[in-house]
Amino acid sequence: MLLLFLLSLSIDLRWVETDVSLLRDGRADFVYKIHYEVRTGKMHGFYLQALGVEPYFDYEGSYAISSGGHRYRLDIKELGDKYDIVLDRGQAFGPGEITYIIHFGGDLGRAGNLAYTKSKFGELVVLHWAPVQWDEPLEHYTVYVHYPIALGSKSVNPEDIGFRTEKFMNENYLLSYYGQQYQGKYWFTVRIHKDDVQTREKIMIQQYVPARYFDVAKFGRAGIRHRTKPGKRFPVELVYMIFYLVPYLFYSHRKAKKLKGAYSDVASLNWLRDDWIPPKIEVSSFRKSGKVAKLDLIEAALFLDYPVNKVFTILAQKLAEQKVIEIISGEPLKIKVLSRPGNLRYYEQGFCDAVKSDGTLDQTRLKALINEVVQKISARVWDCDLESTRAYYTEKIGSPSAERPIDKEYDRKEYYDYLMNREFVRLHYYRNVEQGMGVYSAPMKNYSAFIHSDACHSACYVHTACHDACHSACHSACHSACHSACHSACHSACVSGGAH
Numbered sequence: 001m002l003l004l005f006l007l008s009l010s011i012d013l014r015w016v017e018t019d020v021s022l023l024r025d026g027r028a029d030f031v032y033k034i035h036y037e038v039r040t041g042k043m044h045g046f047y048l049q050a051l052g053v054e055p056y057f058d059y060e061g062s063y064a065i066s067s068g069g070h071r072y073r074l075d076i077k078e079l080g081d082k083y084d085i086v087l088d089r090g091q092a093f094g095p096g097e098i099t100y101i102i103h104f105g106g107d108l109g110r111a112g113n114l115a116y117t118k119s120k121f122g123e124l125v126v127l128h129w130a131p132v133q134w135d136e137p138l139e140h141y142t143v144y145v146h147y148p149i150a151l152g153s154k155s156v157n158p159e160d161i162g163f164r165t166e167k168f169m170n171e172n173y174l175l176s177y178y179g180q181q182y183q184g185k186y187w188f189t190v191r192i193h194k195d196d197v198q199t200r201e202k203i204m205i206q207q208y209v210p211a212r213y214f215d216v217a218k219f220g221r222a223g224i225r226h227r228t229k230p231g232k233r234f235p236v237e238l239v240y241m242i243f244y245l246v247p248y249l250f251y252s253h254r255k256a257k258k259l260k261g262a263y264s265d266v267a268s269l270n271w272l273r274d275d276w277i278p279p280k281i282e283v284s285s286f287r288k289s290g291k292v293a294k295l296d297l298i299e300a301a302l303f304l305d306y307p308v309n310k311v312f313t314i315l316a317q318k319l320a321e322q323k324v325i326e327i328i329s330g331e332p333l334k335i336k337v338l339s340r341p342g343n344l345r346y347y348e349q350g351f352c353d354a355v356k357s358d359g360t361l362d363q364t365r366l367k368a369l370i371n372e373v374v375q376k377i378s379a380r381v382w383d384c385d386l387e388s389t390r391a392y393y394t395e396k397i398g399s400p401s402a403e404r405p406i407d408k409e410y411d412r413k414e415y416y417d418y419l420m421n422r423e424f425v426r427l428h429y430y431r432n433v434e435q436g437m438g439v440y441s442a443p444m445k446n447y448s449a450f451i452h453s454d455a456c457h458s459a460c461y462v463h464t465a466c467h468d469a470c471h472s473a474c475h476s477a478c479h480s481a482c483h484s485a486c487h488s489a490c491h492s493a494c495v496s497g498g499a500h
Contacts, residue, residue: 009041011499013136021146026109032102038094045086047498053106059379061103116216123211135497138197149188151179162210293381297410300393309437333436334359
């Protein structure tokens with residue numbers, strides 16, 4: 001029976017396209033388009049891993065669309081070191097062709113894939129990055145890198161803006177350059193294309209632009225040593241590198257030797273013509289200036305970093321008024337679930353799920369609920385102006401009268417008074433319930449925190465130290481071994497795929 005099942009399921013990964021829109025501070029907007037052909041059987045989804053950055057998914061902007069035009073919502077679940085991308089609500093597709101579109105944000109600057117360097121060409125920013133590798137061969141893999149470099153028109157000579165790349169890229173890929181139009185401007189775009197990509201083949205990208213186009217304060221630093229006659233200076237840095245890195249390189253040798261070739265120094269370019277027909281793409285975009293995200297009161301309060309227990313108290317009061325729950329006592333807090341109407345919002349349903357049989361609240365479920373709300377907020381504010389959104393909801397919540405509430409259900413003036421610590425009749429009762437909520441002190445992973453966080457990158461990631469020691473001492477001899485081994489081990493330990 002198992003053999004018959006396997007024979008009845010035939011799924012082929014056909015092609016992958018990736019858009020990477022770089023921001024000046026090193027953050028990036030990623031859009032992956034993964035196209036499958038389901039010959040027989042039904043497909044639910046696939047596994048996505050080795051992204052190279054910590055992803056902040058745009059859940060609303062991620063979906064699947066069939067060749068017939070039917071659109072599916074996606075369920076994205078984190079499974080340790082990978083993400084399970086499946087059609088929402090257990091749906092399945094097939095036979096036919098379907099494209100999964102995955103939209104997320106990440107910080108290439110903090111991940112070490114963008115670095116500041118000095119060379120004979122001046123101060124540069126280098127993009128050293130590879131998109132996801134796949135466990136099946138592809139008909140083609142196309143990557144679009146959109147730089148924060150404004151152009152006057154669609155046509156561009158990359159040499160005019162100081163763009164350079166490595167020789168291996170000209171040798172291995174079809175490259176073309178143009179201005180991608182967005183909001184009345186054209187943005188410099190590099191298109192990297194390769195046909196007949198093999199299983200687990202890496203599309204390595206290494207490009208250089210003048211540093212003035214980026215805010216490089218958060219970037220690592222990489223040195224570039226050009227090929228000249230060898231000097232007699234004893235390479236002290238090389239001794240340092242050997243002492244610290246040889247054990248690591250020995251450990252990583254098996255993976256590093258799979259990579260093809262070494263990288264050359266920055267050199268003059270033989271630009272390829274833009275005379276081939278590119279596949280259709282769905283262009284990702286930068287944030288829209290002035291756009292305000294649509295949030296309800298609970299979401300807006302969390303977005304503005306109001307205390308979580310205070311927000312939970314308002315949520316509990318609202319559910320009590322609707323006769324969904326009964327607040328039996330405030331401190332210690334005891335709650336009884338009375339009903340489960342079908343029109344509850346997702347966080348209202350989650351709050352009810354957190355009420356245990358003894359009337360207390362399950363703190364683990366409450367924390368999971370906050371994470372879910374934060375993910376929803378992340379999806380809704382991804383392409384919005386964060387400052388405009390923050391200013392809008394700060395004004396709405398701070399309004400003395402709340403005559404125009406944020407949403408029609410959470411419209412009681414006392415909700416707003418409680419958030420703003422204003423006096424009202426039931427203030428003592430609210431505070432009593434809040435005290436019974438317990439203390440929620442775990443950090444919240446939200447998009448706002450991601451944007452403004454100055455936390456250090458993982459201490460175990462030694463890309464900058466390796467880069468400085470290696471490049472300064474002996475770029476020509478050691479760049480490929482050291483850099484490729486580190487990158488391979490840290491960023492591409494696994495491949496995506498595994499359609500199911």
